[in-house]
Amino acid sequence: MPLSGKNVIFVGGLGFIGYECCKKLMPKNMANFFVFDVLENADNIKALQALNTKTKVHYIKFDITKKESIKSAIAEVVSKAKYIDVLVNGAGILTDPNVELTMNINLIGLINTTFEALPFMDKNKQGRGGVIVNIASVLGLEPCPPAAVYCASKFGVMGFSRSISDPYYYKITGVAVVTFCPGLTETPLKNNIGSKYTFEYSKKISEELNGTKTQKPEVCGAHLAQVVESHENGGIYISNQGTLSKVTPTVYWQPTY
């Protein structure tokens, strides 16, 4: 979907992967670009705006763990832009000892943001169709013994994302849902993984995981920007060690009638 003239929200847009993607989206002549983040970084917002004056960049301070914050941020977008065309859900943390925070940011917050934004995207309601890109992880596809809680949150994102990308919904809403799965990427999220493990005795295997080959956030952000433009309902993509590839999930069960 060409992004020209569109209203785009990027949740977690000041993060490492997020910001790299934001920079790649700026030349696309979006009408309004809303960067949601709990982080504040006026210089980075100014730098984004300087990349293209045709797009109006708005920063909205946003805490995904708080429903009121989600509601007011979406209301602010709608008051300024009327429609939401693209929603990228990119907030995430890795801190297995804090189960509730992990789930609240990585999964529950992502679901609540999607539900709040959807009526302004749904062509059957107040929207004009569009695309939602959910950032899961390769750890939403495969188990991760040292980061079991993070992994559970990302499997949750995968299940939610795949379910709402059902063609039945897409036909009604005109909103495509795509899932993006980064492999290990050099950002602070994976720093000190030794202090973010599931059990005390996970330390050894978490250090091994930390030794896995990585990619730069610039590469991952550029792949994400490509996926945001793809508008391919049900698409699942992996960005790993510099390569973007498509995933076809294995189907183990289907309803029988």
Ligand SMILES: NC(=O)c1ccc[n+]([C@@H]2O[C@H](COP(=O)([O-])OP(=O)(O)OC[C@H]3O[C@@H](n4cnc5c(N)ncnc54)[C@H](O)[C@@H]3O)[C@@H](O)[C@H]2O)c1
């Ligand atoms: N770095 C990796 O190796 C890797 C691998 C797979 C998936 N991911 C996923 O990619 C996404 C981006 O991660 P990153 O590596 O760039 O990390 P990052 O820490 O740089 O970015 C995460 C962003 O989420 C924001 N955030 C955290 N808590 C928030 C809250 N309560 N409300 C709103 N925003 C909040 C942060 O401020 C930050 O901007 C995350 O969903 C992460 O789980 C990262």
